[in-house]
Each structure stands twice: as structure tokens, then as C-alpha cells.
Amino acid sequence: MTKKQLIMEKAVELFAERGFEATSVQQITDHCGISKGAFYLSFKSKDELIIALIDHFMRQFTADIDYVVNQTKNDAELLYNFYHYIYTSFSKHSDFAKIIAKEMTQSFNEDLFSKIHVYNKAVEKTILTMIDRLYGEQQKELRYDLAFCIKGLMNTYSELFLLYKLPLDMESLVQSLVEKTNLLAKNMTIPFITDELIQLIDQPMEELTLENVLQIVNKNIEEMDDSIEKDSLILLKQELLESTMHPAIIKGLLENIQQHPHCKWAAYVLRKHFHME
Secondary structure (H helix, E strand, C coil), X not given: CCHHHHHHHHHHHHHHHHCCCCCCHHHHHHHHCCCHHHHHHHCXXXXXXXXXXXXXXXXXXXXXXXXXXXXXXXXXXXXHHHHHHHHHHHHHCHHHHHHHHHXXXXXXXXXXXXXXXXXXXXXXXXXXHHHHHHHHHHHHHHHHHHHHHHHHHHHHHHHHHHCCCCCCCHHHHHHHHHHXXXXXXXXXXXXXXXXXXXXXXXXXXXXXXXXXXXXXXXXXXXXXXXXXXXHHHHHXXXXXXXXXXXXXXXXXXXHHHHCCCCCHHHHHHHHHXXXXX
């Protein structure tokens, strides 16, 4: 674990316990067992640290949603697995999700808003893929409306985890949302969000060029200790440059890195690059 990763992991513990504003750099360094100088070698400020944490959390969340949708082969289980992951994640990371929500409403940091927009569009793209699989031509004209409805359900029901500490039946919640989504998909008839409207409000996602993908992979390799995940990344980097492996080998290497918390975004962009969806 690098010093930067140590600071991020320990800072999350403190932010969840005390809140972002109430936690000082000194408390973070004491919790990490490092000096302030070591902290500032990794982050210029506490603000930069919180943006890095949000970036890290959103990368994992986005990549995992895409993985769940693409790895669920049975369409009958697709919506269930999608919603189950969403709310399992909200439940597991509820304290940190509150920090993200608060920072997004109070911050005017353009870099933060830009990052959130990129991840939001990536999640939306995954949701549209799911809609096309489940409903196809039946709801072609309503696919954007349904995607917005699904995002609305995600956000609204997340309040149960973020605002209230209630004993919740996850199974009932997920089954209820699956039913609601299917009812919307089968009964909506009036489209509102058109392709033209999407073009007006949309901004292009960050282009995943070969150069961009290599930068992401190289950064992961530099920051990781020796492990099977690091070895897999090195092999995948070679494949980016040479293209000699069988798709089954590439898929196996991607599986190796998928569950590593610092490799989820790399796994996501590599799957897109290699068309392993």
C-alpha cells in the first residue's frame, strides 16, 4: 500500500466518524502515523484529498455497476442484480456517501462537477444498455425517459440509507423496484426526452483513447505492490501495445483485477477498449 492509499483509507474512517469539516489534517496524519510533510507530498490540501476520495469512490461505483450488468447473462435476473448492487453499496458506504452528497451541494469546485458528470454519463450508458437488453424495440422511443426514471428511483430510495437509520428488508426493496421498473417500461406511452434534447444537455464523455487507457494502467502499476493483480495489469498493458492474446486470456486477466479496489476503473476502461462487454 502506498502512502497516498494509506492516507485515503484512514481519512475515510475519520470523515465517516467526525465529518469532513471537523477533521483536520493533523488528525489525519496522527491516524496514519505520518508527518504533515508526508501528507502534503501526496495532497496539496484537505480539499484535494476529498476530491481524490470522491473520484476513487465514484470510479468503483461506476465500474461495478457496469460489471454487474455485463456479467449478468440471465435477463430475468438483470434488474434484480442491478438494484441489489446499488443498495448494497449505499448501505455499505452510507457514511461516505453522505459526505459526497454534502460536498456536491456545497462545493463550487469545477473539477469535482466535471468528474461527477463523467461518472454520471457512464452510469447512464450502462442503464441504457440494460434497457435495450430487456425491452429492445418495444421501448426504443422511451429509452431515455425510462433511464431517467431508473436514476430517479436510485436517488430517491437511496435516502432510506443516507438519511434514516432504519432496519430495511433489502430483498423486499429490490423486488419492489424491479416491479416498478417493469410497470413503467410496459405502460409508458408518451416520450419526453428525445435524442435532440439529449444532444442539447449532453456533453461527450472523456474519450478513452489508447493513450488515456495506457495512462490509467501505468498509474495503477506504479502504485501497486507486487501481486497477481499487478502482474495481470502488466500483461494487459502489453496487450494494449501488441495485441497478441486470445480473448479468453484477456477476459481472465480482467477478472483478476476486477475485485481489487484500486483497479476497478482500470478494469472498466480496459473492458471498453477490448470490447469485453
